[in-house]
Amino acid sequence: MNDLKNDLLLRALKGEELSRPPVWMMRQAGRYLPDYIKLRQKYDFFTRVQTPELATEITLQPVDQVGVDAAIIFSDILVIPQAMGMVVTLEEGKGPLLPEVIKNKADIDALIMDDTEARLDYVMKALTLTKQELNGRVPLIGFAGAPWTLLCYMVEGKGSKTFDKAKQFCFTQPELAHTLLQKITDVTIKYLKAQAKAGADLVQVFDSWSGMLSPADFKIFSQPYLVQIADAVSADVPVILFPKGSWYAFPDLSKTSAAGLGVDWSMTPQMARQMTNNSITLQGNFDPSKLLAPIPQIKKEVKEMIDAFGTTRYIANLGHGILPNVPVDHAKAFVDAVKEYQPSVKESAVVA
Amino acid sequence: MNDLKNDLLLRALKGEELSRPPVWMMRQAGRYLPDYIKLRQKYDFFTRVQTPELATEITLQPVDQVGVDAAIIFSDILVIPQAMGMVVTLEEGKGPLLPEVIKNKADIDALIMDDTEARLDYVMKALTLTKQELNGRVPLIGFAGAPWTLLCYMVEGKGSKTFDKAKQFCFTQPELAHTLLQKITDVTIKYLKAQAKAGADLVQVFDSWSGMLSPADFKIFSQPYLVQIADAVSADVPVILFPKGSWYAFPDLSKTSAAGLGVDWSMTPQMARQMTNNSITLQGNFDPSKLLAPIPQIKKEVKEMIDAFGTTRYIANLGHGILPNVPVDHAKAFVDAVKEYQPSVKESAVVA
Numbered sequence: 001m002n003d004l005k006n007d008l009l010l011r012a013l014k015g016e017e018l019s020r021p022p023v024w025m026m027r028q029a030g031r032y033l034p035d036y037i038k039l040r041q042k043y044d045f046f047t048r049v050q051t052p053e054l055a056t057e058i059t060l061q062p063v064d065q066v067g068v069d070a071a072i073i074f075s076d077i078l079v080i081p082q083a084m085g086m087v088v089t090l091e092e093g094k095g096p097l098l099p100e101v102i103k104n105k106a107d108i109d110a111l112i113m114d115d116t117e118a119r120l121d122y123v124m125k126a127l128t129l130t131k132q133e134l135n136g137r138v139p140l141i142g143f144a145g146a147p148w149t150l151l152c153y154m155v156e157g158k159g160s161k162t163f164d165k166a167k168q169f170c171f172t173q174p175e176l177a178h179t180l181l182q183k184i185t186d187v188t189i190k191y192l193k194a195q196a197k198a199g200a201d202l203v204q205v206f207d208s209w210s211g212m213l214s215p216a217d218f219k220i221f222s223q224p225y226l227v228q229i230a231d232a233v234s235a236d237v238p239v240i241l242f243p244k245g246s247w248y249a250f251p252d253l254s255k256t257s258a259a260g261l262g263v264d265w266s267m268t269p270q271m272a273r274q275m276t277n278n279s280i281t282l283q284g285n286f287d288p289s290k291l292l293a294p295i296p297q298i299k300k301e302v303k304e305m306i307d308a309f310g311t312t313r314y315i316a317n318l319g320h321g322i323l324p325n326v327p328v329d330h331a332k333a334f335v336d337a338v339k340e341y342q343p344s345v346k347e348s349a350v351v352a
Numbered sequence: 353m354n355d356l357k358n359d360l361l362l363r364a365l366k367g368e369e370l371s372r373p374p375v376w377m378m379r380q381a382g383r384y385l386p387d388y389i390k391l392r393q394k395y396d397f398f399t400r401v402q403t404p405e406l407a408t409e410i411t412l413q414p415v416d417q418v419g420v421d422a423a424i425i426f427s428d429i430l431v432i433p434q435a436m437g438m439v440v441t442l443e444e445g446k447g448p449l450l451p452e453v454i455k456n457k458a459d460i461d462a463l464i465m466d467d468t469e470a471r472l473d474y475v476m477k478a479l480t481l482t483k484q485e486l487n488g489r490v491p492l493i494g495f496a497g498a499p500w501t502l503l504c505y506m507v508e509g510k511g512s513k514t515f516d517k518a519k520q521f522c523f524t525q526p527e528l529a530h531t532l533l534q535k536i537t538d539v540t541i542k543y544l545k546a547q548a549k550a551g552a553d554l555v556q557v558f559d560s561w562s563g564m565l566s567p568a569d570f571k572i573f574s575q576p577y578l579v580q581i582a583d584a585v586s587a588d589v590p591v592i593l594f595p596k597g598s599w600y601a602f603p604d605l606s607k608t609s610a611a612g613l614g615v616d617w618s619m620t621p622q623m624a625r626q627m628t629n630n631s632i633t634l635q636g637n638f639d640p641s642k643l644l645a646p647i648p649q650i651k652k653e654v655k656e657m658i659d660a661f662g663t664t665r666y667i668a669n670l671g672h673g674i675l676p677n678v679p680v681d682h683a684k685a686f687v688d689a690v691k692e693y694q695p696s697v698k699e700s701a702v703v704a
Contacts (some may be wrong), residue, residue: 164641164675171645198404214617214639214671248600248619267600287566289516293523319566323516 004041006138009070010201012315013238013259017133018303021071021306021314025264025331026242027321028062029074032331035061035149045090047307049075055126056133063138066332067339068140073127073195075144077119077206080187081154083119085112089154101157102169108180116187117194124198131199142200144192146207146229146243147184148222151177154184163212170221177221184226189232196236204240204262205229210266211245219251240283245319265319269308283315286334291318291326295333307344358490365590365633373666374421375690376493377683378594378614379673380414381426384683388414397442401427407478408485412624415490417685419691422491425479425547429497431557432539433506435471437464440505443546446596453509454521460532468539469546472536476550483551494552496544498559498581498595499536500574503529506536515544515564522573529573530536537577541584543691556592556614570601582610592635596672602627617671621660626701634668638686643670643678647685654689659696 004010022033030036036058039048048054058074078088078096089097102108117124131140145153153159155166170177192203212221222243230239234257242262243249253261254276263272263284272282286305291298306316316338322331356362360374375619382388388410391400399408410426430440430448441449469476485493497505505511507518521528544555562574574595586609593609594614604651604701605613606628615624615636624634638657643650668690674683 053477148677162641162675164677167639168644169639171642171649207443212620212641214642215620217639245618246408248623266597267569271567271600287519287569289514289564290523290566292516292520297523323514325516 001103003136004139004201005136006055006069009139009141009315010238010312013059013240015281015313017312019311020341021309021311021316021338023316023335024068024070024072024136025062025318025322025334026072026261028066028068029058029072030322031060031324032322032326032328033061033065033327035065040092045092047246050122051081052122052125052129055122056130059126059130059140066328067250067335068138070141071130071134072143072204073123073125073200075123076141077143077150077208078153078344079120079123080144080150080184080191083116083191084183084187085110085180095159096153098153098157102154102180105176105179108176108183111170111180111183112287113183116190120191123191124194125199127195127200128343130170138199139221140199142192142195142203142237143207143325144188144195144229146205146210146241147181147188147225148213149207149209150184150188151180151221152209152212154180163209167212167257170217175221181225189229191235192229192233193242194240196233200237202238202240202259203233204242207241207243207246210243210244211248213246215248216270218243218246220245223249223252224251227256230256242283248273251277254280260315260325262317263319266305269305275310278313281315282309282314283317285319286317288320288323288326290333291322291330296331296335298330299337302334302345303341306338306341310343311343355488356491356553357488359419360498361491361493361667362590364665365554365592365672367633367665369664371544371663372693373407373522373661373663373668373690374426375687376420377414377418377670377674377686378424380418380420381410381424382674382685383676384674384678384680385413385417386680390661392444396458397428397444397656401431402474404474404477404481407474408482411478411482411492412485415486417679419687420490422493423482423486424483424493424495425475425552427475427478428496429495429502429560430505431472431475432502432536432543435464435468435543436535436539437462438506438620447511448505449461450509453517456530457528457531457636460528460535463532463535465535465539468542472543472546475543476546479547479550479552482672491553492551493677494544494547494555494589496540496555496557496581498512498557498562498574498593499533499540499577500565501559501561502536502540503532504561504564507530515561519564522569526572533573533577537580541581544581544585545588548585549563552589554590554592554595554611555585559593559595559598561597562595562601565598567600570595570598571604572600575601575604578605579608582608586611594635599623599627603629612667614669615671625661630665633667634661635669637671638669640672640675640678641684643674643686644652647682650682650685651689654686655693655696658693663693
């Protein structure tokens with residue numbers, strides 16, 4: 001493994017004191033970058049995901065062009081349902097479609113549990129190639145979807161405002177739901193461990209739809225599986241959990257073996273620090289729409305965000321994925337503002 | 353005005369001690385009821401809204417068929433943009449469309465501020481007719497959309513996962529945004545006062561998209577206008593504010609002149625009580641998808657919810673609108689479970 005020239009992200013996760021936080025952006029390898037759009041015009045989504053050279057090229061774009069402190073491998077959370085034998089298609093700009101959804105025990109029994117690493121060999125190749133191309137410039141992040149979020153897609157078959165089919169499945173057949181969640185968890189643990197072996201320096205678990213669950217149901221259908229993943233994978237690499245919308249779970253999740261917690265923009269940095277008793281590295285939480293504001297305002301609000309989170313145990317990021325209509329110079333302003341961060345001079349301090 | 357035979361809802365808002373809470377369901381007059389679907393096949397959406405006899409018939413259906421403790425007038429939050437001169441269409445099952453969105457000062461200057469009551473005369477007629485038909489059986493709820501949520505539609509032109517056009521408008525042209533929000537607020541206050549005069553016993557303000565805003569931006573773009581409305585309309589009838597997704601605003605909103613706060617299912621009753629210092633009537637917060645669970649489970653969880661909220665300063669409701677695919681007997685089980693509520697016998701109590 002290469003020694004990292006910029007290991008800010010890993011040091012933030014270890015809780016080392018830093019003078020400025022590391023910065024990256026969820027979905028940073030994606031639709032707001034003109035070079036990405038060019039590739040999109042030539043290759044369909046799963047070709048881009050499944051071709052290591054393309055995935056690597058896309059992964060490196062924001063490192064080269066926006067100057068983030070980490071690369072995150074270009075892939076998709078739905079490669080796991082695919083590896084488990086389900087058909088997943090994606091219509092550009094319309095979201096994923098799983099034509100044959102999970103309905104009963106037979107569907108769950110038919111899911112493929114073996115050869116996860118081999119079936120997702122293209123991800124491992126992309127990680128290894130990217131790691132090589134990065135040549136230690138910044139750490140490489142691997143990722144997976146959380147079991148609850150993957151269940152949502154595997155049962156609902158597509159995106160939804162309410163995921164009520166998925167929830168109905170869980171509420172009416174909880175034993176089947178837990179069988180399915182455990183299968184997804186087992187495969188995900190193998191997948192993330194393989195990613196670490198292939199070159200990922202850390203991994204993030206995206207629970208994009210956990211906020212659909214009440215606090216009580218989150219404890220039943222999401223939390224136990226996040227904890228299993230954090231426990232198993234933390235032995236290999238640091239794990240960041242991002243339970244979007246589930247602020248209520250922060251006290252519990254801060255006590256797991258996860259190294260970091262992703263914060264969306266529905267809470268203030270102060271609330272997040274308080275709920276986690278300042279005991280875990282937090283990542284977030286700039287409103288992605290705020291990148292559409294004028295650049296001076298972006299810079300001002302980034303500074304306020306870092307002032308509030310502090311520079312230690314903190315990773316600057318958005319509160320969710322970057323929007324496709326964000327101008328590249330606005331994304332760059334976000335990253336630059338973090339890199340230029342100087343703490344506010346306190347009134348009591350002596351000015352030299 | 354008729355004396356109310358069932359005034360539980362109004363007593364809950366006053367903070368009177370009750371042995372069981374009142375119950376109603378957001379969107380109770382709607383798509384899960386077979387009799388509503390029959391009317392939908394004969395009349396398009398705005399015909400149903402704008403014909404007082406139809407709106408009244410739809411409003412009464414859940415009172416007669418499900419046994420709720422309140423009627424809420426069948427209408428739509430987008431009647432305000434219509435009254436202000438904007439075109440609003442609705443494709444059944446696809447959501448609203450505003451083909452000419454607000455883009456600049458001229459668009460805002462062109463909005464109609466006068467004759468709100470006359471322009472929405474059909475709502476007033478529906479309220480008066482419904483009040484008459486109810487004959488005091490239960491209270492009648494009027495409603496409006498919150499200024500922030502109406503701005504979302506007026507600027508974005510349609511539903512959105514992120515409302516980033518609306519947010520961009522606010523972040524890049526905050527002065528214009530405030531001018532627009534104030535205009536909506538002024539018209540909404542006139543509208544809600546007219547609803548009270550026409551027969552509404554209380555009103556609810558739906559801030560369906562407030563959760564899109566960070567806590568800091570909620571204080572800028574939503575809260576001041578909610579407070580204005582609560583202050584102005586509370587002189588006439590009690591006001592319930594429902595800022596969906598904005599749990600962070602509960603401490604502030606509990607100190608306004610609003611009589612009640614709507615709670616979504618992303619927090620526990622205990623969290624909501626704590627954040628409001630037990631000082632305001634709370635309404636909610638059953639997960640709408642949970643009505644797809646088996647009836648015994650619905651009944652068990654309703655009882656747990658009431659145990660947690662308590663029977664005083666509490667209105668049993670869903671955490672958002674009822675889903676179209678909920679069986680009527682499940683909706684009725686929800687309502688019945690509230691009506692049958694008996695507090696849990698404490699272990700220390702003597703059993704007779």
